[in-house]
Amino acid sequence: MEPKKTEAIILRTRDLGESDLLVTFFSSLYGNLKGVAKGARRSSKRFANSLSTFSLVDLQSRERRSGDLVLLESCELLDGFPGIRSDYNLLLRASYMVEMTETLFPSNVPSFEMFQLLRFALEAISKRQNVDESMISFQARAMKIGGFGINLSRCSRCGRQYKGEGRALFHPPSGSIVCLACEKESVMTPGMGPDTVSALHRVQSSERPLSNRLECSDNAVSELKAVLTSHIEHCLGKKLKSAKYLHPIRFQ
Ligand SMILES: [Zn+2]
Known part of the structure; x- marks a missing residue:
């Protein structure tokens, strides 16, 4: 299947197994998605510190043959919004x-x-x-x-317009x-x-x-x-x- 490339905001991450991360993100093209970042908790060049909650990223993912989870292939940090942290x-x-x-x-x-x-x-x-x-x-x-x-246009009871x-x-x-x-x-x-x-x-x-x-x-x-x-x-x-x-x- 073709990889999807989209900007996204990381909503949440959770540890998965020994070394993976389960990432929930809101993407500009596909809305709310969940994906697995394989090996992200070991050092991984593909995800270089980009998978933190609230971060704006450019990410590439691929659909898996079964299930709702996508497979995250790479992720590049665009803005980590450091003031929030x-x-x-x-x-x-x-x-x-x-x-x-x-x-x-x-x-x-x-x-x-x-x-x-x-x-x-x-x-x-x-x-x-x-x-x-x-x-x-x-x-x-x-x-x-x-x-x-x-x-805000009219009263929902009597229908009178608000001017x-x-x-x-x-x-x-x-x-x-x-x-x-x-x-x-x-x-x-x-x-x-x-x-x-x-x-x-x-x-x-x-x-x-x-x-x-x-x-x-x-x-x-x-x-x-x-x-x-x-x-x-x-x-x-x-x-x-x-x-x-x-x-x-x-x-x-
Ligand atoms: Zn009224």
Whole structure:
């Protein structure tokens, strides 16, 4: 079979047998794949320190005759995002991004857009560029790419169009906004001002280039956090394992 060549981000590695590594990666062309790197734990020129979690690599693999695992033939490091490895808080955030990517895009569901987003976000936090806003942008855009964008155009109860004025509430079961005439603002239905709705609209829009700036007030950033946390918990069924480590830590 022909070898596959693709850029990929290493999501996880695990020891396999005496000397091999089982590598899970998200590739630009084929999405989430698992592969075996033979002899990678002995010194191996083919993999020269490139198989670390979060690394961006150029890899060549070959399908095996049976099973889902591919055979990794070579791997070249493009960017190890060293900033992430030197800071525990960043490591937690990167782990969250990786877990969310895997949850939204399980095996063999390719998404070049998701690959680009993950690469962009890892690079941003590795360089400490607006870490908090990078996380929010990643969450909102990833949900949208995964088919879970929040409907911001009209109230899911009465159908009234949102015209960009006044507060709107987020209603997790419908993944949509609802108006104040239909629902009361509460922890279950967090509110958003017009500034927040408009920031969320921008970040969800796939026509806009990726950005780690939300261009909104601190209050809107807080509202976005509440809305996205509740949206992600609702859609992904369970709180992501790594999510619980994010909140107690304040990033300086
Ligand atoms: Zn309504």
